[in-house]
Amino acid sequence: xxxxxxxxxxxxxxxxxxTARTAVFNWLFARHLGGRFILRIEDTxxxxxxxxxxxxxxxxxxxxxLNWDEGPFYQSQRxxxxxxxxxxxxxxxxxxxxxxxxxxxxxxRDRQKAAGLAPRYDNRHRNLTADxxxxxxxxxxxxxxxxxxxxxxxxVWKDLVRGTVSWKASDLGGDMxxxxxxxxxGVGQPLYNMAVVVDDMDMSISHVIRxxxxxxxxxxxxxxxxxLGGEVPEFAHTPLILNKEGRKxxxxxxxxxxxxxxxxxxxxxxxANYMTLLGWTAPDATQELFTLExxxxxxSFDRVNQAGAKFDWDKLNWINSQxxxxxxxxxxxxxxxxxxxAAGYEFDAQEQRGWLEQIVxxxxxxxxxxxxxxxxxxxxxxxxxxxxxxxxxxxQKEGVKAILESTVAALDSDTVTEERLKxxxxxxxxxxxxxxxxxxxxxxxxLTGDVHGPDLIQxxxxxxxxxxxxxxxxxxxxxx
Numbered sequence: 001x002x003x004x005x006x007x008x009x010x011x012x013x014x015x016x017x018x019t020a021r022t023a024v025f026n027w028l029f030a031r032h033l034g035g036r037f038i039l040r041i042e043d044t045x046x047x048x049x050x051x052x053x054x055x056x057x058x059x060x061x062x063x064x065x066l067n068w069d070e071g072p073f074y075q076s077q078r079x080x081x082x083x084x085x086x087x088x089x090x091x092x093x094x095x096x097x098x099x100x101x102x103x104x105x106x107x108x109r110d111r112q113k114a115a116g117l118a119p120r121y122d123n124r125h126r127n128l129t130a131d132x133x134x135x136x137x138x139x140x141x142x143x144x145x146x147x148x149x150x151x152x153x154x155x156v157w158k159d160l161v162r163g164t165v166s167w168k169a170s171d172l173g174g175d176m177x178x179x180x181x182x183x184x185x186g187v188g189q190p191l192y193n194m195a196v197v198v199d200d201m202d203m204s205i206s207h208v209i210r211x212x213x214x215x216x217x218x219x220x221x222x223x224x225x226x227x228l229g230g231e232v233p234e235f236a237h238t239p240l241i242l243n244k245e246g247r248k249x250x251x252x253x254x255x256x257x258x259x260x261x262x263x264x265x266x267x268x269x270x271x272a273n274y275m276t277l278l279g280w281t282a283p284d285a286t287q288e289l290f291t292l293e294x295x296x297x298x299x300s301f302d303r304v305n306q307a308g309a310k311f312d313w314d315k316l317n318w319i320n321s322q323x324x325x326x327x328x329x330x331x332x333x334x335x336x337x338x339x340x341x342a343a344g345y346e347f348d349a350q351e352q353r354g355w356l357e358q359i360v361x362x363x364x365x366x367x368x369x370x371x372x373x374x375x376x377x378x379x380x381x382x383x384x385x386x387x388x389x390x391x392x393x394x395x396q397k398e399g400v401k402a403i404l405e406s407t408v409a410a411l412d413s414d415t416v417t418e419e420r421l422k423x424x425x426x427x428x429x430x431x432x433x434x435x436x437x438x439x440x441x442x443x444x445x446x447l448t449g450d451v452h453g454p455d456l457i458q459x460x461x462x463x464x465x466x467x468x469x470x471x472x473x474x475x476x477x478x479x480x
Contacts, residue, residue: 003035004206007061007068008196010042011053014257015060017311018211018241018249021275024292025238025304026209027066028276031296038203039071044079044195060258064272065292073203075195082190085198085228086145086179090187094227095178097143098125099136121146121174133184142181144188147224149175155219160207160236160301167219176220197221201230212237213248236301239279242308249311265369267327267335270320279309289322317368324367333360336373343374345381358462362454379448380462385475391445392479400442401480403428407443408473416464421457446476 007023009015030037039061043049058072075082089095098121100108109119126148128136136143153169182188190198196217200208208218215237225232241249249256255264261271269291276295277288281303324332333356337349347356363376379385387395394400410424425443429436444456447463463469 001206002204003030003033004038004204005030005035005209006038006040006200006203006205007066008040008042008199009057010045010048011050011057012045012048013053014056014259017256017258017261017275019057020060020064020066020258021241021278022210022238023061023066024064024272024275025236025280025299027292028296028299029207029209029236029301030069031293032299035206036069037066038073038205039068040073040199040203041071041075042192042195043074043076044189044192046076049076056257056259060262063262063268064258065268066272070203073199075199078195078199079189081202082195082198083179083187086187086190086194089147089178089227090145095145095147096126096128096175097133097184098146098175098177099128099133099141099143100125101141118171119173121176123148123175126175137184142188143184144177144181145179146175147178147194147227149220149223153223155222157218157222157232157235160209160234161239161304162212162237162306165215165218165237167216169219169223172216172220178224193217193220193224197224197228197230200233201225201228205233207234207236209236209238211240213240236304239305239308241278242310244310246308246310248308253311265339265371266316266320267323267370270323271316273323274316274319277315278311280304289319321368324370325365327364329357329360329364332364333357335370336360336377339370339373340377340381343378345377347381355462355465358458358465362458362462366454376454379453380459383468383471385447385449385472387445387449387476387479388451390451391449394441394445394451395476395480397438397442399432399434399438401477402432403434403439403442404446404473404477404480406431408470408477411470411473416461416469418457418461421460443473446473 005026007026009019027037041054086095108122112119149169149172151170155167155169157165159165176193177191178194179190180188218235222232243249243253255261272292273289283298337356359377359380363373366376367373406428407424425439429439440456441451444453445451447460447469460469463472
């Protein structure tokens with residue numbers, strides 16, 4: 001069997017991490033079995049669908065490296081195909097026009113609720129006579145189209161994640177609406193379950209991989225596949241992504257869209273790696289770092305969990321940091337230059353490329369997210385030193401003024417190299433008969449304005465290259 005899977009986001013919002021994780025699992029499964037990964041945009045909700053959301057979805061999937069083989073296909077351009085399928089069900093007596101008004105449906109649900117029953121449509125218009133229909137038409141009622149569901153039926157399928165799943169048709173809420181209201185003769189806009197099934201049949205989808213919140217839809221859709229004469233695909237219902245309280249991750253939890261994660265400084269390989277682990281465990285359970293291509297070689301649904309996957313910020317940060325720490329300097333510099341430009345730092349990206357790469361080499365081991373580089377590199381783009389409280393305390397210690405003065409004097413007469421800086425530190429330490437630690441802490445406080453930071457010698461060389469090291473030490477002396 002040729003494996004064909006699809007991701008079918010709705011452009012009613014930005015690409016959500018839950019949708020993106022589903023896309024990752026679809027992509028891994030298709031690549032593992034040499035299949036096709038298809039992109040379909042389910043944009044039939046005219047009121048909520050927006051072109052900017054479509055753009056966000058396409059950009060997000062591309063950024064993550066989830067390249068699709070076919071599409072994007074847009075449901076809004078396939079309406080006639082759906083209407084034709086609905087009409088076919090009407091012609092065969094498998095669907096019918098329902099003329100119930102919203103008030104009548106509300107009254108029906110209120111009675112059911114008062115009786116302690118689950119709300120459901122009672123199929124009251126399933127067998128209307130032509131005369132009864134004519135009365136409703138004369139009243140100006142616009143009918144929806146409902147698909148007949150046999151309440152005595154049990155819908156059973158073997159789920160790739162959950163094993164055998166059985167659903168009572170009587171629990172599906174009665175005959176389901178498959179098309180919106182229309183005139184008495186036509187077919188209105190088809191709804192989600194109908195459009196999805198028609199698309200999956202038309203695109204020969206072999207496996208439907210989606211979140212467990214779609215299980216009830218799957219039961220309904222299996223009935224539609226059968227009614228339309230289509231081959232029922234295999235299903236895999238993946239665990240939901242949960243917040244720390246164990247509830248489904250939602251906008252209330254803050255950052256949930258892929259573009260938000262990108263803006264926060266997470267890199268695509270790191271985020272994709274983390275999403276792969278949200279519900280799936282590699283054959284080597286100790287392995288947590290791998291590319292999408294590496295994961296695809298060993299991906300299977302027998303290692304996908306049924307339990308929800310809790311979102312763990314600490315783990316995401318650790319994975320992202322590993323990608324930043326091991327990223328080639330040139331590649332990381334390309335990512336950080338726009339960050340620094342947006343922060344307002346002034347530099348010539350082309351002429352100072354070598355200097356910028358030296359900064360990146362220096363701060364990369366301290367990065368968790370790209371945005372961390374703004375604060376870590378700020379001192380290299382700012383000529384004025386801002387002294388922290390700890391730095392001021394260090395500078396006020398006995399003997400520090402003399403240490404800084406001797407260092408400045410040594411800089412006045414010597415060409416600065418890494419070896420020469422080490423010699424200066426050694427000479428000043430010996431001259432003032434102090435411990436090397438005091439000299440190093442004092443120089444760090446004077447040059448950087450803080451008592452913690454990246455390698456002192458390498459930082460010092462960067463300032464010397466700009467001719468700012470002596471001036472920074474003089475700024476520290478001016479505070480004493």
